[in-house]
Amino acid sequence: xxxxxxxxxxxxxxxxxxxxxxxxxxxxxxxxxxxxxxxxxxxxxxxxxxxxxxxxxxxxxxxxxxxxxxxxxxxxxxxxxxxxxxxxxxxxxxxxxxxxxxxxxxxxxxxxxxxxxxxxxxxxxxxxxxxxxxxxxxxxxxxxxxxxxxxxxxxxxxxxxxxxxxxxxxxxxxxxxxxxxxxxxxxxxxxxxxxxxxxxxxxxxxxxxxxxxxxxxxxxxxxxxxxxxxxxxxxxx
Ligand code: PXP
Numbered sequence: 001x002x003x004x005x006x007x008x009x010x011x012x013x014x015x016x017x018x019x020x021x022x023x024x025x026x027x028x029x030x031x032x033x034x035x036x037x038x039x040x041x042x043x044x045x046x047x048x049x050x051x052x053x054x055x056x057x058x059x060x061x062x063x064x065x066x067x068x069x070x071x072x073x074x075x076x077x078x079x080x081x082x083x084x085x086x087x088x089x090x091x092x093x094x095x096x097x098x099x100x101x102x103x104x105x106x107x108x109x110x111x112x113x114x115x116x117x118x119x120x121x122x123x124x125x126x127x128x129x130x131x132x133x134x135x136x137x138x139x140x141x142x143x144x145x146x147x148x149x150x151x152x153x154x155x156x157x158x159x160x161x162x163x164x165x166x167x168x169x170x171x172x173x174x175x176x177x178x179x180x181x182x183x184x185x186x187x188x189x190x191x192x193x194x195x196x197x198x199x200x201x202x203x204x205x206x207x208x209x210x211x212x213x214x215x216x217x218x219x220x221x222x223x224x225x226x227x228x229x230x231x232x233x234x235x236x237x
Pocket of ligand 1: 007009043070090092100101131151189190191192193211212213214215
């Protein structure tokens with residue numbers, strides 16, 4: 001059975017909308033653990049649009065399950081990872097103007113800087129996963145760089161609007177997953193997974209970990225909304 005890494009970035013997104021102290025992603029991580037999360041995932045972006053350095057540091061001290069840090073291959077981000085020592089780092093592409101991570105890391109096209117990032121992280125004793133598109137060339141490159149795992153980008157699957165499209169994308173994910181497993185890589189997947197589309201991905205052979213953020217945070221906001229209003233109403237009353 002695949003494990004669940006809960007990405008809490010968007011709890012921090014809500015906080016940063018007011019640059020206040022609530023909601024605290026550290027609290028969300030604890031609640032996610034109570035709900036059964038197998039891992040807590042955060043993306044410390046270079047522009048610090050949601051998760052802050054303080055969050056990562058407090059999470060390192062408080063998270064009791066696996067802590068998975070997503071970050072760019074930039075040397076200054078890798079240096080932070082080596083200092084804080086999450087259990088795993090997932091290297092992702094990053095562009096400042098993007099709304100969210102678009103596409104996987106081009107390990108083939110950025111081989112040298114990616115290799116250097118992987119080397120530094122491995123030397124610091126951190127497991128390294130590469131977030132890549134379900135593409136054979138990218139998997140070969142991940143194997144060459146001695147990554148421990150790959151996380152397959154499921155964004156294209158999630159964006160399909162009909163069954164035939166979803167099926168075609170699932171076949172790509174399945175082939176890439178089989179190739180990664182045969183090469184000895186641990187297999188993860190994520191991006192755009194929701195309560196409606198997750199099951200076929202969770203059922204892929206050898207699927208080890210799913211990282212899911214936006215859909216879980218979105219649902220949490222709504223399932224807690226009625227109670228939050230009731231509590232405010234009671235106070236005012
Ligand atoms: N995996 C990776 C590598 C990501 O960059 C993200 C988004 O930060 C996710 C998983 C989670 O995606 P979503 O928020 O769409 O569930």
